Amino acid sequence: MKKKLVVIGAGMASGRMLEQLFEADPGAYDVTLFNGEPRGNYNRLMLSPVLSGEKTYDDIVTHDAAWYEANGVDCRFGEPVVRIDRENRIVHSNHSSAEYDALVIATGSAPFIIPVVGKELPGVVTYRDLEDTNAMIDAGVAGKDAVVIGGGLLGLEAAAGMAARGASVTVIHLMGHLMERQLDPAAGYLLQRDLEKRGITVHCKGATKAIMGHGKAEAVLLEDGTVYPADLVCMAVGIRPETRIAVDAHLEVERGITVDDALRTSDPHIFALGECVEHRQQLFGLVAPLYDQAKVLARTLLGEEAAFQPVKTATKLKVTGCDLFSAGDFAEGEGREDIVFRDPGRGIYKRLVLQDDRIIGVVMYGDTADGNWFYGLMKDGTDISEMRDTLIFGPAYQGGAAPDPMAAVAALPPEAEICGCNGVCKGTIVQAVQGGATTLDAVRATTKASGSCGTCTGLVQQVMAFTLGSDVAETPQGMCKCTDHTHEDVRRLIRTMDLKSIPAVMQELGWKTVGGCHSCRPALNFYLLTEWPLEYRDDRQSRFVNERNHANIQKDGTYSVVPRMWGGVTTPAELRAIADAADRYNVPMVKVTGGQRIDLLGVRKEDLPDMWADLNAAGLVSGHAYSKGLRTVKTCVGKEFCRFGTQDSTGLGIRLEKLLWGSWTPHKVKLGVSGCPRNCAEATCKDVGIVCVDSGYQISVSGAAGMEVKETEALVTVPTEDEAVEWTAAFIQLYRENARYLDRAWKWTAKVGLDWVKEHLSDAENRRALNERFELSQSVYRRDPWAEHAKPGARDEFSPLADFRLEAAE
Amino acid sequence: MTNWIDIAALDDIPPQGARLIRTRTGCVAVFRTHDDRVFALDDRCPHKGGPLSEGIVAGHTITCPLHNWVFDLNTGIAQGADDGSVATYPARVENGRVLVGSEIIARRHAA
Ligand code: SRM
Ligand SMILES: Cc1cc2nc3c(=O)[nH]c(=O)nc-3n(C[C@H](O)[C@H](O)[C@H](O)COP(=O)(O)OP(=O)(O)OC[C@H]3O[C@@H](n4cnc5c(N)ncnc54)[C@H](O)[C@@H]3O)c2cc1C
Ligand code: SF4
Ligand code: FES
Numbered sequence: 001m002k003k004k005l006v007v008i009g010a011g012m013a014s015g016r017m018l019e020q021l022f023e024a025d026p027g028a029y030d031v032t033l034f035n036g037e038p039r040g041n042y043n044r045l046m047l048s049p050v051l052s053g054e055k056t057y058d059d060i061v062t063h064d065a066a067w068y069e070a071n072g073v074d075c076r077f078g079e080p081v082v083r084i085d086r087e088n089r090i091v092h093s094n095h096s097s098a099e100y101d102a103l104v105i106a107t108g109s110a111p112f113i114i115p116v117v118g119k120e121l122p123g124v125v126t127y128r129d130l131e132d133t134n135a136m137i138d139a140g141v142a143g144k145d146a147v148v149i150g151g152g153l154l155g156l157e158a159a160a161g162m163a164a165r166g167a168s169v170t171v172i173h174l175m176g177h178l179m180e181r182q183l184d185p186a187a188g189y190l191l192q193r194d195l196e197k198r199g200i201t202v203h204c205k206g207a208t209k210a211i212m213g214h215g216k217a218e219a220v221l222l223e224d225g226t227v228y229p230a231d232l233v234c235m236a237v238g239i240r241p242e243t244r245i246a247v248d249a250h251l252e253v254e255r256g257i258t259v260d261d262a263l264r265t266s267d268p269h270i271f272a273l274g275e276c277v278e279h280r281q282q283l284f285g286l287v288a289p290l291y292d293q294a295k296v297l298a299r300t301l302l303g304e305e306a307a308f309q310p311v312k313t314a315t316k317l318k319v320t321g322c323d324l325f326s327a328g329d330f331a332e333g334e335g336r337e338d339i340v341f342r343d344p345g346r347g348i349y350k351r352l353v354l355q356d357d358r359i360i361g362v363v364m365y366g367d368t369a370d371g372n373w374f375y376g377l378m379k380d381g382t383d384i385s386e387m388r389d390t391l392i393f394g395p396a397y398q399g400g401a402a403p404d405p406m407a408a409v410a411a412l413p414p415e416a417e418i419c420g421c422n423g424v425c426k427g428t429i430v431q432a433v434q435g436g437a438t439t440l441d442a443v444r445a446t447t448k449a450s451g452s453c454g455t456c457t458g459l460v461q462q463v464m465a466f467t468l469g470s471d472v473a474e475t476p477q478g479m480c481k482c483t484d485h486t487h488e489d490v491r492r493l494i495r496t497m498d499l500k501s502i503p504a505v506m507q508e509l510g511w512k513t514v515g516g517c518h519s520c521r522p523a524l525n526f527y528l529l530t531e532w533p534l535e536y537r538d539d540r541q542s543r544f545v546n547e548r549n550h551a552n553i554q555k556d557g558t559y560s561v562v563p564r565m566w567g568g569v570t571t572p573a574e575l576r577a578i579a580d581a582a583d584r585y586n587v588p589m590v591k592v593t594g595g596q597r598i599d600l601l602g603v604r605k606e607d608l609p610d611m612w613a614d615l616n617a618a619g620l621v622s623g624h625a626y627s628k629g630l631r632t633v634k635t636c637v638g639k640e641f642c643r644f645g646t647q648d649s650t651g652l653g654i655r656l657e658k659l660l661w662g663s664w665t666p667h668k669v670k671l672g673v674s675g676c677p678r679n680c681a682e683a684t685c686k687d688v689g690i691v692c693v694d695s696g697y698q699i700s701v702s703g704a705a706g707m708e709v710k711e712t713e714a715l716v717t718v719p720t721e722d723e724a725v726e727w728t729a730a731f732i733q734l735y736r737e738n739a740r741y742l743d744r745a746w747k748w749t750a751k752v753g754l755d756w757v758k759e760h761l762s763d764a765e766n767r768r769a770l771n772e773r774f775e776l777s778q779s780v781y782r783r784d785p786w787a788e789h790a791k792p793g794a795r796d797e798f799s800p801l802a803d804f805r806l807e808a809a810e
Numbered sequence: 811m812t813n814w815i816d817i818a819a820l821d822d823i824p825p826q827g828a829r830l831i832r833t834r835t836g837c838v839a840v841f842r843t844h845d846d847r848v849f850a851l852d853d854r855c856p857h858k859g860g861p862l863s864e865g866i867v868a869g870h871t872i873t874c875p876l877h878n879w880v881f882d883l884n885t886g887i888a889q890g891a892d893d894g895s896v897a898t899y900p901a902r903v904e905n906g907r908v909l910v911g912s913e914i915i916a917r918r919h920a921a
Contacts, residue, residue: 174821175825175846176825176844180845180846184844184845185844330845331843331845331847334882334884334885513868513869514844514869515826515843515844515867515868515869516868516869517866517868517869517871517873518865518866518868518873518878518880521866521868522866540824540827541824541825541826541827541866541867542826542866543866544866544875545864545865545875548864549864553861553864553875553876555858555859555876556859557859557860557861557864796822797824797827797829800829800830800831800832800837801817801818801822801823801829801830801831801840801908802817802818802831802832803831803832804831804832804833804834804914804915805832805833805834
């Protein structure tokens, strides 16, 4: 007599298992199949092409009515099982029941719903089945606003599908880059760029606070206050195994239903497979291992020996036009090495992670043709040491002689294009070199080759070397070991190529390291925030400790706190607040600085936010004594009190400090304003010094009194205070826009020449434009960082994560 | 065998940043890298005691904020020409939580 097999869930895993079972022994079991969805098995992966309109539901059905009938399956679709009676071996739905000799649980998983206000509003869907897909199709057809929460595989397929149908879509993602479990930041950046090209808005580092609406979803509110309109909200933040009936039946369940290698649960008559199981502490979210489970379970059910062994799986995103491939482990680690290939022009990125001469991880974007080949090498653990040099180029390059770059360049015909941006061919470069352009700069100047995105620089140099018959004499110094581009190149390219994030710069300009280093990251952060004041968000983690913590670190790890004292002027109330703070936080030293203000030295990091809050309450703000930015404006008493004073030097100093404070600059900026040529404010050794005279204001620039002592050089003399302010801000903006990071003003003017500076500033139109750009940037940066970090909620990073001092130490 | 202590959510540590654990024998810095891995190292630079937690995290390295020595987070060994190393402790992420080895509490002071 045939035995009775009951299967709960007609999904991808059980479907494949039944195929295998019927193929091996059609007579072994009478099968009853329950399914929660009112339909049989279809290819769930293909819901995305259905959503985007590339396929219809009919195209993706895997088992139709005829198939079930031919195999004698008793189908109970639309009947979720509500109870398993293990004692009597019967399962129950709300409509019927079925007895079993063997039971298979294949209930898949349930989408995770984040517990925010409004999650139950109509218009909030997940992405799991045909019903969800149809709801999203409707949103697209009606041209609505859709928000997808979750920038993983499912979320992005949902977003792209709805966008293809005409919805206007925003993706909100908690992490710093998309698909962070499959992609590293570089590939995540390329993906984001491609999605944005098709009109999808991507908001990373976005935490959802609430879904708002009356009677239905209308908008999504984020923790940072951003609101996105939403007629439809799709939550795709993750899945968890659907184990409810197994838990109720008291089967052993950890995160998923636990199964052994034969896929048997803790009850010998009950088996489980698919996303609902946990096998050796591992959960599953992709079909490849589930198909292996299906094979094993079919054999187990037929009484054969079989054991399931999970293999590494690879992921692809099914969004037409976004080609990505990811497999294995791509975290950096001890003994691991990277081979990175970037072709910014074509938006291609490939990275192989190697350990012991074997591939252990692959991330590819843009060109994934070789993905499966790398995946094969990885799965087989092939030793790649022999082909390491050319490995990244894929199978097509293996086996031949190692390519000689010089020979390759020599072989190029004269009309071969070398610089894609400017359409310069090899012949033109050869001619220029023969005509006397023997340095890269000269070649750039005469032909424009490598003058735009710069990625062909190496090739241009090879053409030059081949023409000159030697190595090119001069190669400009790269910013750091991460890139061959100079600071100047990087700045120019940030502007011309519209690069707006650190990963964007690193990808497009071919950074050689994965995350940069302590030398290039602060520079890039500065260049980006100067270039895109409104769009770019300052990256705290790319800042040196003092600027990250808004205080100067001391040699023992404590900090110093210097409140601003505008123009060196203070009040009894401010002094009292400073004295109180010094008492309250046991400050070991209170010192008057060389910059006309007071330094509280030796403050503990965790006290900083409290101390700032106290100082803020008395109206004191950060003095930025730690920043590559405006430090102090030193003044003298001036004509208000001094018998020699010609103008209100104190007032002008305060006015300038209030205008300039908070701005970030390539290096620190200090000002001095003296009321007469006696120069008590030492204005002539500051970055900008103003000496007041009867007829007006003498402005001189580029002084310093540090490691080098430099007297300022005269810039201009102007009759009114307003003009003095306008010239000063214009000078500082010119410095911000042009100087190399960490060049103090005098170093920069020594490079470009003071005449160049004068030329730019003497044009009134230009001065006005510089002032406007400075003001635009200040609309973002003229604010007190102390106040921001003293806010409740923003303080955490200043305190330790955990304190084990009270635990017994041995 | 390592006993694991759950100390915080991964999101309590900023990406490419660090937070501290205080113990009776000094602080341990817990770093989070760009790829969401975590590393626990003594928060004391072998050069002149700089607080490594305040350095810049790049890839799997940390640069000391005081004089720019660079350490591999995996091994605690100084890179390049500099000579020295920092003690490392087991640390990992599981289900969005940061776990550290209990030896952090029980260790003797290195110095
Ligand atoms: C506090 C103060 C000394 C004091 O007790 O008076 C000071 C303290 C430091 N100075 Fe200074 N400088 C201070 C006025 C000066 C002055 C005098 C002035 O501004 O009139 C100079 C010379 C003028 C100049 O800048 O041209 C000065 C030239 C430097 C330099 C050399 C700069 C250069 O271009 O050569 C450095 C090193 C650097 O910036 O790279 C420096 C760096 C430092 C640092 C930030 C060293 C560091 O990186 O840790 C010191 C921080 C100590 C701390 O924890 O607070 N400090 N420093 C003064 C703070 C002024 C303020 O109110 O903000
Ligand atoms: C849109 C989308 C795209 C995807 N793309 C990919 C991809 O590109 N590559 C990849 O590898 N994977 C992809 N996946 C994941 C893949 O679809 C799943 O891994 C796979 O479907 C899991 O198979 P399963 O049989 O365990 O569960 P499912 O296929 O989910 O089947 C479970 C079935 O059980 C039913 N059920 C649940 N509880 C009960 C109950 N109590 N009684 C009766 N029936 C019940 C459910 O209704 C469901 O029909 C994608 C998933 C989705 C949603
Ligand atoms: S002179 Fe040197 S020691 Fe003195 S405060 Fe300035 S940097 Fe520090
Ligand atoms: S203390 Fe760390 S480098 Fe000097």
